[in-house]
Amino acid sequence: MNGYLAGAKAMDYEVLMPQFSDTMERGKIVRWLKKEGDYVEKGEVIAEIEAEKAVMELQSFKRGTIKRILVSEGQEVEVGKPIAIMELGERIEKPKVEEKPKLEEKPKVEEKKPPPPPKETEKRIELPPGFASPYARLLAKEKGIDLKELQEEGRLPSPTHAKDIEEFEKERYFTPKALELLREYELSLEDLLKEFPNKKIDEDLLLAYVEQKGIPRRVPVSSVQKSLISNLSKSFVVPHYHIYEVFDLSLVPWDKEITLTHWLIKVVGDAMQFFERLRAVYREDHYLIYPNSNVGLAMAVGDELYNPVIKEVNRKSLREIAQEVRELRKRAEEGRLSLEDIRGATLTISNLGMFGIRAFDAVIPYGQVCIIAVGMQEGDGKTHMTFTFDHRVINGFHGALFVKHLKERVLDKNYIKMLKKGA
């Protein structure tokens, strides 16, 4: 413990969890016999503590008033941690009623951190040429390597260890590019050396070998992809349903600057203001309804899928939204998206229209309640949109009303004009 807890004065005394036996590591408060504000004489029992199956009485070592109880009944703490704070001294006539501090959740068990690595005082042992570990000698003999000669030439250290020989073999037979491929294809060094004895193995040779043998290349799953996969699997079990509808978007005057996606974000965000269930997050026994419309946007960057959030869409203009989407894309490309950038949406828009996809449906991002899959806009402005709803939050009635509202909204000339002006 460093110093006193917040709010404790220098006169205060911390009552610590005592160690009743040499093996006791934690103790549980069974009962407090005194409460906050009570005056305690030296030797008076203030609490009952259970440790190692026995219940023991904790006597006060000091005289004073119990100011705060830090550990409530039933909680367990480590030996030496403060369990109460006492104000030392004679009886105080009227104990001050202090604001009761929040009882801390279970005290965190401090995870031991590894010590700093030892300073480089212990250097690798160096000996004159001719020394090697028994196993390194065995390896050298197997591979026909003359240890002494190579050590004298300075190509192997003395004493030589198994790892040095392995490295030497690699450099002897493989080009650096080939070594990289070796890792990518998870090939075994031994197999290749057997396959191409006494030959320098380069990139081309290795690629030909891989193709001939049909060996797959190993591509690690990025951490972004990993979290996506785990979230997708979690969202897929959410009870959901789809609404398929064709929208007339001929009135939406999108251009290169402010694209259809930007328009849709704005229009949907405004519509969400009328449907609180679309701004909801489902918890076990309640919903959390957010006041503003936070709209996620599915965004492909390279091989990754990102799902950044445009917050408070209802308060922003089209131009601000377009600007923010560009900024988020830039951050995604640079791998700088923060947790704040991807958190808080309740609805996501995924637009594959620009690829000529007519209609599709999508999986709701985990924790959200709706995803809108936007298809290609046809010549006459007709666009397929598929809505996937979390049935636990939005039932068919709500869903249908929301879709209907949206359909009308995109045909509302005054609204569109107002947006364009406000842009």
Add this chain to the structure above:
Amino acid sequence: MLYRDALNLALDYAMEHDPRVVVLGEDVGFYGGNYRVTDGLYVKYGPKRVIDTPIAENSIVGTAIGMALMGLRPVAEIMTVNFAMLAMDQFVNQMAKLRYMSGGKLFLPLVVRMPQGVAKQLASQHSQSLEHFFASVPGLYVFCASDSISAYHGLLHAIRMDDPVVFLEHTLLYGMDFPFEYVKNFDPFKARILKEGKDITVVSYLKMVHDTLKACEWLEERDGISCEVIDLTSLRPIDFETIYESVRKTHRLVVVYEAPKTLGLGAEVSARISEELFYYLDAPPLRIAGEEVPIPYNRKLELRAIPTPEKIYERILSWSKSHGL
């Protein structure tokens, strides 16, 4: 399940299923055991089967030997291994020899349980690790348990054996909580591989197993060194086959134990490896053990005298560096 509860469960099970099993020792009955291992047994089985003895270790072990010879299956408790020194004649001259000297006619289904090791500031006379004393006596079996699974199954196995077993526990383990499961055909004679690895074989037992696992976790995370951790559940005989197999793979051996380094169990393990697998070794075996001092009372000095996760980590790391890993 707490380590002490696992031991208690094993005793309870054995006593329930075999009326010949009796427990004896100082304060094991009415008080429930100094470390509460025998808690509740007195109430359940009564003073005839859970026997409080005088403070006389030599007679506790001697009595237990007599009981075993006459057909009971006693489980004696010595409060700590330090006090077992008073009973060494019974251990070495009687317990270990009777089966042999009777030409196999006498059976000694006897277990003597006792904790050892550094707890917290119990000073030098109560903190020793003396496993090598017992493990050096032919005729004895020495088991030890590092967690609840090996505590329960190891003790039960020991009670069922017809030969004398010294069952070592560790004072600090009693209050520790470990995951527990029933294991079919648990064999204490077979060392357990608690963590697989490819670079270094680390052998340990009792409490040091947990410090070793912590250190090996750091080595893997921070330095990319992968250790195979082997937990010995029997110190006599030692399951060398498992260690050989591991060292044939890793070519490196570390032994971690709490007793002073000199003439400890690590000396035996590394000597055996050097004898049997010399040409497979890529580095000299390393022993990480206690200092050559009586355990100090001062807490800081006490920790200096025995291996800790930090020390194990640093020692293995600098050893691997100086020996080309």
